[in-house]
Amino acid sequence: MLTVNRLYQEIGNELKSLLKSGTYKIGERLPPERDIAEAFNVSRTVVREALIMLELENLVVVKKGSGVYVIGLPDEVLSEKDKKIEEDDLGPFELLQARQLIESNIAAFAASQIVKADIIELRAILEQERQMLEQGMLDDYSADEMFHIAIARATKNSVLEGLLADLWQKRSASKMWDQLHNRITDHSYRKKWLYDHEKILQALQVKDAKTARHAMWQHLENVKQTLMEVSDSEDPNFDGYLFESIPVAIVNQ
Amino acid sequence: MLTVNRLYQEIGNELKSLLKSGTYKIGERLPPERDIAEAFNVSRTVVREALIMLELENLVVVKKGSGVYVIGLPDEVLSEKDKKIEEDDLGPFELLQARQLIESNIAAFAASQIVKADIIELRAILEQERQMLEQGMLDDYSADEMFHIAIARATKNSVLEGLLADLWQKRSASKMWDQLHNRITDHSYRKKWLYDHEKILQALQVKDAKTARHAMWQHLENVKQTLMEVSDSEDPNFDGYLFESIPVAIVNQ
DNA sequence: TAACTAATATTGGCATTCCAATTATGAAGA
DNA sequence: TCTTCATAATTGGAATGCCAATATTAGTTA
Numbered sequence: 001m002l003t004v005n006r007l008y009q010e011i012g013n014e015l016k017s018l019l020k021s022g023t024y025k026i027g028e029r030l031p032p033e034r035d036i037a038e039a040f041n042v043s044r045t046v047v048r049e050a051l052i053m054l055e056l057e058n059l060v061v062v063k064k065g066s067g068v069y070v071i072g073l074p075d076e077v078l079s080e081k082d083k084k085i086e087e088d089d090l091g092p093f094e095l096l097q098a099r100q101l102i103e104s105n106i107a108a109f110a111a112s113q114i115v116k117a118d119i120i121e122l123r124a125i126l127e128q129e130r131q132m133l134e135q136g137m138l139d140d141y142s143a144d145e146m147f148h149i150a151i152a153r154a155t156k157n158s159v160l161e162g163l164l165a166d167l168w169q170k171r172s173a174s175k176m177w178d179q180l181h182n183r184i185t186d187h188s189y190r191k192k193w194l195y196d197h198e199k200i201l202q203a204l205q206v207k208d209a210k211t212a213r214h215a216m217w218q219h220l221e222n223v224k225q226t227l228m229e230v231s232d233s234e235d236p237n238f239d240g241y242l243f244e245s246i247p248v249a250i251v252n253q
Numbered sequence: 254m255l256t257v258n259r260l261y262q263e264i265g266n267e268l269k270s271l272l273k274s275g276t277y278k279i280g281e282r283l284p285p286e287r288d289i290a291e292a293f294n295v296s297r298t299v300v301r302e303a304l305i306m307l308e309l310e311n312l313v314v315v316k317k318g319s320g321v322y323v324i325g326l327p328d329e330v331l332s333e334k335d336k337k338i339e340e341d342d343l344g345p346f347e348l349l350q351a352r353q354l355i356e357s358n359i360a361a362f363a364a365s366q367i368v369k370a371d372i373i374e375l376r377a378i379l380e381q382e383r384q385m386l387e388q389g390m391l392d393d394y395s396a397d398e399m400f401h402i403a404i405a406r407a408t409k410n411s412v413l414e415g416l417l418a419d420l421w422q423k424r425s426a427s428k429m430w431d432q433l434h435n436r437i438t439d440h441s442y443r444k445k446w447l448y449d450h451e452k453i454l455q456a457l458q459v460k461d462a463k464t465a466r467h468a469m470w471q472h473l474e475n476v477k478q479t480l481m482e483v484s485d486s487e488d489p490n491f492d493g494y495l496f497e498s499i500p501v502a503i504v505n506q
Numbered sequence: 507t508a509a510c511t512a513a514t515a516t517t518g519g520c521a522t523t524c525c526a527a528t529t530a531t532g533a534a535g536a
Numbered sequence: 537t538c539t540t541c542a543t544a545a546t547t548g549g550a551a552t553g554c555c556a557a558t559a560t561t562a563g564t565t566a
Contacts, residue, residue, distance in 0.1 A: 032547060043521045052302055056309050064548045065528030090412065098412035105358050109499060132280040142324050157496065159343065159351035163416060246362060285517060296551045317518045318558030
């Protein structure tokens with residue numbers, strides 16, 4: 001379990017396992033918070049927080065003075081889905097290759113469709129990225145994602161925007177991607193990537209499709225290089241050598 | 254508010270309102286738990302539980318000794334957008350525009366990655382298309398779909414293949430698309446499209462990325478023209494004038 | 507002046523304690 | 537024997553206090 005912090009989540013997941021295993025059925029009452037706390041050797045506070053977690057997932061209802069009652073079981077279907085996503089876990093470099101092809105051309109098309117409001121939004125996102133970087137929030141890529149998706153949105157084509165959202169969804173579902181980032185100790189690359197984003201925005205602002213495409217291509221190329229450096233090429237799942245970059249000749253003719 | 258009990262949910266919703274209103278933006282830090290508690294006249298415990306609620310919705314991250322940071326905004330804008338994308342029946346021309354951008358570049362990349370087995374498969378699919386055309390099976394587009402997806406598969410990148418399968422899935426889910434095809438009386442266009450496919454395959458066989466890209470672009474352009482001709486531009490859902498073709502200048506530089 | 511370090515303050519994590527609602531118990535009365 | 541009602545026990549709700557991680561500041565030294 002990666003939650004060294006978030007003790008309540010650990011207990012919450014344990015409780016969910018008990019629900020799944022049928023230890024407590026729907027309609028039944030869970031043991032008192034005090035007993036659960038004792039069983040897991042934590043304070044009642046933590047148990048209460050864990051129960052809140054289950055409550056927010058509509059698995060239990062809590063009745064003051066009465067007890068905690070089971071009203072639902074963890075979604076088996078969903079968890080199987082999650083497993084499926086985990087099973088055919090995409091290699092980061094295969095994903096990057098696809099993104100390099102798709103996103104660079106989306107950037108080019110966006111350059112031809114972009115309007116003032118889009119540029120203002122992109123600037124705001126960039127500023128946000130800058131702030132988060134200064135605050136040292138290096139494990140948060142939400143602004144990064146927002147930037148890329150905002151570019152797709154600038155095409156005014158909802159299919160393209162949906163495609164990109166889908167790609168980022170796949171990224172966040174990738175175990176190896178997380179592992180790679182955890183391995184990174186030198187965080188200077190985030191500044192480099194921010195600089196990449198600025199270059200992309202510059203090209204979009206002047207509606208220069210060709211430059212925008214190349215800037216996006218180069219950005220993803222840089223990301224790839226960084227990930228290559230921190231990768232363990234001995235890992236049997238390592239796919240860095242299987243998926244080469246999209247050739248410049250194909251992207252930029 | 255129905256939560257006479259569940260005080261934490263009340264506070265949690267208040268906090269979410271503050272996020273929505275922009276009082277705290279993404280990347281910013283919330284006030285210390287103690288201050289929030291004082292502001293709402295509740296104990297820190299309640300505030301902590303409320304924050305757990307936000308944390309489980311991926312709106313904030315909690316860092317011990319540091320603070321609580323905003324990483325997302327309550328689904329309102331985003332979820333509405335998502336729903337729009339999912340619920341709204343995609344207009345055929347919006348989908349075509351996306352395909353024109355994506356597929357032409359996939360074709361170009363496929364040209365650089367294609368191997369003998371792929372070419373054999375594509376030839377077989379083309380032959381199948383030809384037979385079905387002769388047998389007058391004009392409302393069957395399965396071979397058409399196979400051809401396009403087989404090209405994506407030739408890139409050897411499963412993400413790209415999945416992306417294209419997704420696009421065709423969207424196509425078959427589009428009501429307007431069906432309506433359009435039902436309206437077609439002159440079926441000579443299917444021969445023209447088969448000819449387009451042959452041109453694409455020719456370019457792929459000689460690994461000519463640029464020609465493959467342009468052939469795919471032209472093919473989808475022809476499809477668009479045909480659909481335009483049979484469209485009822487008075488239909489309030491008609492989107493033919495909303496989504497122009499991907500400029501040749503962007504696809505073929 | 508800049509850089510490093512130690513001391514101090516701030517902040518969330520968790521445990522303990524007391525409070526309030528509900529439920530269980532049992533004695534009294536019909 | 538059954539019902540009723542007061543009381544005790546049980547259970548979740550919430551406040552407080554102390555601990556540990558992080559951030560900030562002040563002082564020292566080069």
